[in-house]
Amino acid sequence: MTGWLLDPYRISLRTGWTPARVTLAQLIALAAPVAVSVAERGAPQIAVLATVLIAGLIWELAFNLIRGRALSWHAASAALIFAVLVPASVPLWQVAMALSFGLVFGELVFGGRGYGIVSAAAAGAGFLVFSFSGTGLSMSSQAMALAALPGAVLLLVAGLISWRVLVSVAVVLGGIAVLQDGAGGLLPVAIASIFSLVFLIGDPVAAASTNPGRWVFGVLAGVLIMLFDTVAGAAVAPAAIVFASLLASIFAPLIDHMAVALMVRRRRARHG
Amino acid sequence: MLPGIRIDHSRLPEQLIDDGAPVERIALLGADLPGLRPKLLCDQGDRVKRGQAVFHDRAHPEVAFVSPVSGIVESITLGPRRSLSSLVIRSEIGQHEPDPVVMATSTSDELRAALLAKGFWPAFLTRPFGRIPAADAVADAIFVTVTPDNPHAADPRVVLKEQGGVFQAGLKALTLLTAGLVHVCQTPGTDLAAGLGDRIRAAFFPAGHSSGLTGTHIHRLHPVDGNRTVWSIGYQDVAAIGRLIETGVHDFGRVVALAGPRAKRPRLIRTVAGASLQDLIKDEAVPRQDGERLQVLSGSALSGRPASWLGRYHHQITLLDNAAPRRKLPERGLMAHLRLASSRPGPLIPTAALEQALGFDVPLVPFLRALSVGDAETAGRLGCLEMVEEDVAAVSMACTSGADYGRMLRHILDELAEDS
Numbered sequence: 001m002t003g004w005l006l007d008p009y010r011i012s013l014r015t016g017w018t019p020a021r022v023t024l025a026q027l028i029a030l031a032a033p034v035a036v037s038v039a040e041r042g043a044p045q046i047a048v049l050a051t052v053l054i055a056g057l058i059w060e061l062a063f064n065l066i067r068g069r070a071l072s073w074h075a076a077s078a079a080l081i082f083a084v085l086v087p088a089s090v091p092l093w094q095v096a097m098a099l100s101f102g103l104v105f106g107e108l109v110f111g112g113r114g115y116g117i118v119s120a121a122a123a124g125a126g127f128l129v130f131s132f133s134g135t136g137l138s139m140s141s142q143a144m145a146l147a148a149l150p151g152a153v154l155l156l157v158a159g160l161i162s163w164r165v166l167v168s169v170a171v172v173l174g175g176i177a178v179l180q181d182g183a184g185g186l187l188p189v190a191i192a193s194i195f196s197l198v199f200l201i202g203d204p205v206a207a208a209s210t211n212p213g214r215w216v217f218g219v220l221a222g223v224l225i226m227l228f229d230t231v232a233g234a235a236v237a238p239a240a241i242v243f244a245s246l247l248a249s250i251f252a253p254l255i256d257h258m259a260v261a262l263m264v265r266r267r268r269a270r271h272g
Numbered sequence: 273m274l275p276g277i278r279i280d281h282s283r284l285p286e287q288l289i290d291d292g293a294p295v296e297r298i299a300l301l302g303a304d305l306p307g308l309r310p311k312l313l314c315d316q317g318d319r320v321k322r323g324q325a326v327f328h329d330r331a332h333p334e335v336a337f338v339s340p341v342s343g344i345v346e347s348i349t350l351g352p353r354r355s356l357s358s359l360v361i362r363s364e365i366g367q368h369e370p371d372p373v374v375m376a377t378s379t380s381d382e383l384r385a386a387l388l389a390k391g392f393w394p395a396f397l398t399r400p401f402g403r404i405p406a407a408d409a410v411a412d413a414i415f416v417t418v419t420p421d422n423p424h425a426a427d428p429r430v431v432l433k434e435q436g437g438v439f440q441a442g443l444k445a446l447t448l449l450t451a452g453l454v455h456v457c458q459t460p461g462t463d464l465a466a467g468l469g470d471r472i473r474a475a476f477f478p479a480g481h482s483s484g485l486t487g488t489h490i491h492r493l494h495p496v497d498g499n500r501t502v503w504s505i506g507y508q509d510v511a512a513i514g515r516l517i518e519t520g521v522h523d524f525g526r527v528v529a530l531a532g533p534r535a536k537r538p539r540l541i542r543t544v545a546g547a548s549l550q551d552l553i554k555d556e557a558v559p560r561q562d563g564e565r566l567q568v569l570s571g572s573a574l575s576g577r578p579a580s581w582l583g584r585y586h587h588q589i590t591l592l593d594n595a596a597p598r599r600k601l602p603e604r605g606l607m608a609h610l611r612l613a614s615s616r617p618g619p620l621i622p623t624a625a626l627e628q629a630l631g632f633d634v635p636l637v638p639f640l641r642a643l644s645v646g647d648a649e650t651a652g653r654l655g656c657l658e659m660v661e662e663d664v665a666a667v668s669m670a671c672t673s674g675a676d677y678g679r680m681l682r683h684i685l686d687e688l689a690e691d692s
Contacts, residue, residue, distance in 0.1 A: 004644075005616055006668055006676045009567050009578060009592065016625060016670045019618050072619070114619020114672070159624025209622045209637035260635045264653055267633075271495055 019072035019113055025158050026077040026199075029151030030084075033195055036147040037084045041138075044088035048095055052079035055096040056103055063108040074113035074120075075103055081121035081199045085238060086128060087138040094135070098128035118249040119206040121199065125242045137238035140195050148195040152202075161202035164214035165221075169201055172222025193225070196241040206249040213252070213259035220255070221248040284423055285529045285538035287430045292528075292541035293555065296363060297548045298341055300326065302356035303577065304584040305394070307403065307686065310337070310356045318345045321370050323390060323522040326359060334407035338391030340524030340544050342369060358581070372520035380448040383517075390516060394584070395509035399487070399496050400657035401689045411450040411503040413494045416443065418458040418507040419477050421484035421662070422572045424531035425588050426540050428507045429461060431527045435511045440468060442514030446505070447471045457489040481574075482631025487663035491632050497657055498692060506585065528582065532573065534558050534566055534591035547582045549589060557591050565594035575665040575678070617675035620644065629666035632658065640667070643680040648687045656684060 006014065038045045056075035064071050082099050102124020107116035128135055155161045173193060177185035201207070201221045208217035224244035229237055302308070310327035314320055320343065325336035343363035351357035375390075377383040387393045388407055396414075398405045405411070418428045432439050443465055446454045454472045456465040463474045475493055477483045486504045494502055512523050524545045531538045534557050543552055549568050557566050569576035569590040570583040576590055577583070622637045630636055634655040642650040643664075661678035668677045 004675050004680055006674055007578070009569075009594075010574075010669065010676075011674065013573060013592075014669050014674070017621065017623055017672045018674070019621065019672050022621050022623070022672060070616075070618070112619065114621045160621075162624070204622045210635040211627075256635075256638060260638050260654065263633075263635050267495075267655060271497055271500070 023073045023077050029154045030080045032147035033084050036143050041088040049083050051092045051096050052083045052099050055099050059103045072113040078120040082124045085125045085137050094132050099124045101127040119200050119203040122242050122245040129239050145191040145194045152198040162214045165207050165218040168215050168218025169222040176226050200245040208252040208255045210256050210259040213255045216255050282533040283538050285531045287427045289540045292543040295547040295551045298546040299581040300359045309354050334388050335393050374520035377517050383448045395505050396503040402660035412500050413452040413502045414446050414450045414454045415504040416456045417486045419484040426529040438514035439511040441518050442510035488631040529588045532591035567592040567594045575662040617673040621672045625670040629670040648684045651684050
């Protein structure tokens with residue numbers, strides 16, 4: 001495949017995204033939420049952070065060494081998202097185990113960042129909830145929601161999440177909240193969901209990759225969140241978003257397939 | 273500005289036409305004629321006149337390729353599978369130039385015969401596939417590209433101004449080759465094709481990366497597929513055809529923009545198609561203190577190629593600093609295991625920058641995936657027939673993978689062309 005690479009002179013002119021730069025942008029976006037999680041949960045959260053970072057990087061290093069591929073460092077950003085989602089009270093071995101599952105089976109077995117079909121952090125969080133009874137995910141606080149906002153703006157401006165996904169999922173969630181509790185229902189829903197929407201549902205690799213598909217993906221994710229949430233209980237549970245993200249990601253290729261079929265048909269109609 | 277490409281802060285070329293340095297040697301290049309196998313009509317050491325056929329296409333013997341200058345054939349190099357690599361002609365200054373012969377070009381057949389014999393037929397490129405059309409083909413429409421595709425290109429209006437009415441004469445002739453329209457795609461301003469009849473239609477596109485490309489014009493005005501074929505032609509070739517018809521003079525002159533950070537005086541220079549870039553830019557490059565070597569591109573920084581000859585279809589020469597030598601791969605230690613050649617191409621992460629880089633309405637990520645795995649059928653369904661390499665050049669720069677989608681596209685187009 002070496003014949004398919006850009007010429008060296010064009011590589012030198014290139015300033016665009018590389019996998020490692022994508023991870024770096026995500027890490028910057030995650031800095032504030034992680035800081036808030038440490039401030040809120042104290043020393044145990046630092047232990048969780050250390051555990052997930054070490055576990056995550058060990059897996060990434062192991063897989064990349066075997067494959068002889070350059071590190072994308074994406075395990076670090078997946079680990080930080082995961083650390084924000086899990087409560088600090090979970091035993092560290094469970095944290096390490098769940099993240100390992102998420103990284104390996106959500107991403108690394110497929111070839112690493114960019115080749116997987118679900119968000120690695122969501123897969124890990126889902127594994128944690130399923131496997132260890134009694135474990136819930138930590139609820140997002142107001143400070144956490146505020147801290148996620150600058151990151152969301154950064155990722156949107158950088159084009160690393162699609163505004164189409166965010167807008168459609170937010171409209172569905174907001175609409176349902178207004179229907180259930182009136183205008184007062186908007187704020188709690190926004191606080192509870194903003195971090196997970198940006199970092200789980202918005203993951204460009206796990207979401208649909210065509211523009212019409214992104215709208216459908218967002219709506220599907222919103223409907224699934226609502227569906228899982230009514231099963232779970234009152235306020236938007238973090239677990240509902242995690243499972244909605246996983247299920248919606250699994251449908252993303254199907255959505256893309258239909259979107260492509262639609263676009264091809266439109267093309268044909270235009271060509272006469 | 274384009275996402276993904278280092279912004280070129282070098283001075284824009286002055287839109288003033290200068291005579292370029294005299295060029296001793298010119299070449300006809302295989303790189304301009306992908307897939308062509310020549311049947312040579314001359315030998316090394318033969319004396320050829322300007323406009324004399326030097327080879328023709330083995331598959332289409334009517335399509336002749338002529339010498340742009342009078343001189344001596346210096347070398348003929350064949351490439352793999354009996355394709356042409358290059359045919360170099362050393363020009364003899366002061367040799368008697370052939371007298372102009374005005375040919376009859378009032379009917380379609382006469383014009384066709386004249387263009388084929390005089391070597392102007394290869395000025396046309398078909399879309400789909402970007403190949404030279406067959407001698408008896410009829411285009412559904414002809415697109416004349418009169419737009420610059422980057423800020424460092426020559427302004428076609430400046431170039432055409434000094435050519436007089438030959439451009440309009442060339443346009444009128446083009447209507448004989450198509451049953452449909454001749455689209456004159458130009459930058460906003462006075463209509464260069466005004467008053468030439470209702471089959472010559474002006475279309476205005478702002479200057480800019482994707483809006484200046486022929487592919488975008490075709491995509492907007494007359495989308496093509498397996499059943500519909502249009503031709504495209506550059507504005508300088510149209511003017512040359514007009515001159516051939518009006519005066520019988522065989523003119524392979526080119527006005528090219530000289531640009532890039534290493535250009536001493538970025539401006540437009542007059543030279544000839546296939547000119548030796550070494551001769552042409554002898555005194556044009558800024559020497560660097562640290563002795564860094566010069567990278568000469570025929571074409572723009574984005575879609576040009578490193579070359580020693582000016583390409584047949586190129587209107588720009590870009591002088592860059594030599595690409596920094598790739599850091600040597602470590603041979604031992606942990607990093608040696610992580611920096612193997614298998615690291616690249618990297619993964620394709622769907623970022624918004626990708627979508628800004630392509631001027632077509634296609635599902636981009638599925639399309640790029642189809643290109644990456646060489647799935648010609650899907651790529652064709654998603655619209656690759658409308659594109660050639662230059663259309664996806666910006667995508668390669670914006671993508672996380674570092675793959676050259678232009679090369680992948682050419683591979684797939686060749687495969688589809690063989691099937692059709």
